[in-house]
Amino acid sequence: MGREKISVGRTGEDIAFKYLRKRGYGIMHVNYRTPFGEIDAVAKHKGWLVFVEVKTRTSASFGPPSLAVTPIKQRHIIKSAYAFLKMRRLFDIDWRIDVVSVMLNSAGGPQSIELIENAVEDIY
Amino acid sequence: MIAKVYSSCVIGINPTEVVVEADISPGLPAFNIVGLPDTAVKESRDRVKAAIKNSGFSFPLKRITVNMAPAGVKKEGAAFDLPMALAILSCEELLKTDKLDSFTFLGELSLDGKLKPVRGALPVAIGLKNFGRNRLLVPKENAREAAVVKEVEIFSAQSLRDVVDFINGKADLKRELSDPERILSRNSRYRIDFNDVKGQEHVKRGLEVAAAGGHNVLLVGPPGSGKSMLAKRLPTILSEITMDESLETSKIHSVAGLLPPNKGLVGTRPFRAPHHTISDAALVGGGISPMPGEISLAHNGVLFLDELPEFKRNVLEVLRQPLEDGSITISRVSCTLTYPAKFMLVGAMNPCPCGHFTDPKRECHCSPIQIQHYLSKISGPLLDRIDIHLEVPRLKYEDLTDKRRGEFSEKIRERVNKARSLQKERYRSEVMLFNAHLEPREMEKYCGMDRESEELLKLAILELGISARAYDKILKVSRTIADLDGKNTIEAHHISEAISYRSLDRNLWG
Numbered sequence: 001m002g003r004e005k006i007s008v009g010r011t012g013e014d015i016a017f018k019y020l021r022k023r024g025y026g027i028m029h030v031n032y033r034t035p036f037g038e039i040d041a042v043a044k045h046k047g048w049l050v051f052v053e054v055k056t057r058t059s060a061s062f063g064p065p066s067l068a069v070t071p072i073k074q075r076h077i078i079k080s081a082y083a084f085l086k087m088r089r090l091f092d093i094d095w096r097i098d099v100v101s102v103m104l105n106s107a108g109g110p111q112s113i114e115l116i117e118n119a120v121e122d123i124y
Numbered sequence: 125m126i127a128k129v130y131s132s133c134v135i136g137i138n139p140t141e142v143v144v145e146a147d148i149s150p151g152l153p154a155f156n157i158v159g160l161p162d163t164a165v166k167e168s169r170d171r172v173k174a175a176i177k178n179s180g181f182s183f184p185l186k187r188i189t190v191n192m193a194p195a196g197v198k199k200e201g202a203a204f205d206l207p208m209a210l211a212i213l214s215c216e217e218l219l220k221t222d223k224l225d226s227f228t229f230l231g232e233l234s235l236d237g238k239l240k241p242v243r244g245a246l247p248v249a250i251g252l253k254n255f256g257r258n259r260l261l262v263p264k265e266n267a268r269e270a271a272v273v274k275e276v277e278i279f280s281a282q283s284l285r286d287v288v289d290f291i292n293g294k295a296d297l298k299r300e301l302s303d304p305e306r307i308l309s310r311n312s313r314y315r316i317d318f319n320d321v322k323g324q325e326h327v328k329r330g331l332e333v334a335a336a337g338g339h340n341v342l343l344v345g346p347p348g349s350g351k352s353m354l355a356k357r358l359p360t361i362l363s364e365i366t367m368d369e370s371l372e373t374s375k376i377h378s379v380a381g382l383l384p385p386n387k388g389l390v391g392t393r394p395f396r397a398p399h400h401t402i403s404d405a406a407l408v409g410g411g412i413s414p415m416p417g418e419i420s421l422a423h424n425g426v427l428f429l430d431e432l433p434e435f436k437r438n439v440l441e442v443l444r445q446p447l448e449d450g451s452i453t454i455s456r457v458s459c460t461l462t463y464p465a466k467f468m469l470v471g472a473m474n475p476c477p478c479g480h481f482t483d484p485k486r487e488c489h490c491s492p493i494q495i496q497h498y499l500s501k502i503s504g505p506l507l508d509r510i511d512i513h514l515e516v517p518r519l520k521y522e523d524l525t526d527k528r529r530g531e532f533s534e535k536i537r538e539r540v541n542k543a544r545s546l547q548k549e550r551y552r553s554e555v556m557l558f559n560a561h562l563e564p565r566e567m568e569k570y571c572g573m574d575r576e577s578e579e580l581l582k583l584a585i586l587e588l589g590i591s592a593r594a595y596d597k598i599l600k601v602s603r604t605i606a607d608l609d610g611k612n613t614i615e616a617h618h619i620s621e622a623i624s625y626r627s628l629d630r631n632l633w634g
Contacts, residue, residue: 092150093150121152121155122152122187
């Protein structure tokens, strides 16, 4: 069961990355590890540095995939992003967090792909 | 990059300058507002964002920090929406700076970018003079109110887009011009008149005396005898509100959100009649974010408390300070506010719980203890501030059907004005204005009686058992009656009339 889940996620990621490249995102890192968690993709898009989180679902019964990016998850992504920026000493650049939401059909192919730009904002 | 936009807010009814600053930095998009915003201001985030987007601009995806200085003053209300939006747009270098710097801005924004009216535009306009600023931009509905301040240029707009185009010189906005005196006189017509009331000549005379000297009144009578009707018409015989008084009162009404759009100034003396279930905060002012209470809304006018014994005792207690000082001070942890509250108090009550104690036609069903309990609800100190008691009897059948009518308010007001000018002249070097405010020491100086009246007063004290407190009141009211009579020295018939206004001392409070 665990292995199935991992492969669903991987399938979703592959689909998402292909989609992003088509949309003009230059993917620089994939599954980048930081002390705070993993960033699915770090990409460049029109001068922005974009941290991408991919969420995949096979059925809609638990809601749209984007809803899986809970506030806790959002905080992790933000922390990971800051860790990345600090390590590269990138202090003064424009960056944001996008979410790609992938719904798989029964054959394992993409049923729908949704890209949400600037999905996570900072509230302090 | 930092941008600054000038705005203003009102603490109590006093305006204070607020500078709205915006800073935009690269980083994870965020939009934060600091400077002690209250909930409405915190919600500005969503309004400003939507308004900017829907006005044809793109909202910057950056770290935006908006500060409202001074940071220690609590900011309330949505009037800062417009300055915030302008500050953000200015940061994005979308605005020319000359008009942006010379104007002060106020306005709530709706999601589609339209400007919505705010409270307190009038006190803000008045305050601008003191801050050395002379141009104000407000939502259209607030223009007339603010324009009575001639020293400030008032412009109005209907949307964020219009304001931006105006600032960048691409479009013009309407400058609101005003003739405050004309507005005042246009707003000074009453729809009611003393002439509306049939009979009750004795009560009308009593109210005339009260109006002339600024004395507080208590009306006692059975239900339906016309107490409310008479009280409501008291403002029509008070002297016309002056421009200064109107500005003061209009400021308070503006802050309370009671100045209707396009009205400009309050032209008639306010008449406030709160229900007896009112809370103390609503009566004198206060609440979590302090607002003026009924007594301040009645400033320069009349506060009518109908069914006086039904008011909660603690609520009546808080009336003491304002009746004494003409103002109310409300203390909070963050600040202390003082609102003006100079008003004439008119109370009305039944003589007993069933209302028919003094009624010759109906029988009273109350026991003496019930009556005692009912009357004792009004505290001594409050009664102490009431100079004139008027019995309002049930209207006789002849009066109801009498075709003849009493005097028009205008006629009565002429006499009241004459008496008031005498007082103004007499007290021009003193701190108080009217006979009602005389202190015992001043009474000696100004209430000279002839020998006949002195004798009469002495007799009254001995025979009727009039207390020292009642004596002072009789003297003050006699002074007013003499003024109405155009006499400098108080004569015996003035005293006897004044004594008649204390009849309730004996009848009810034994």
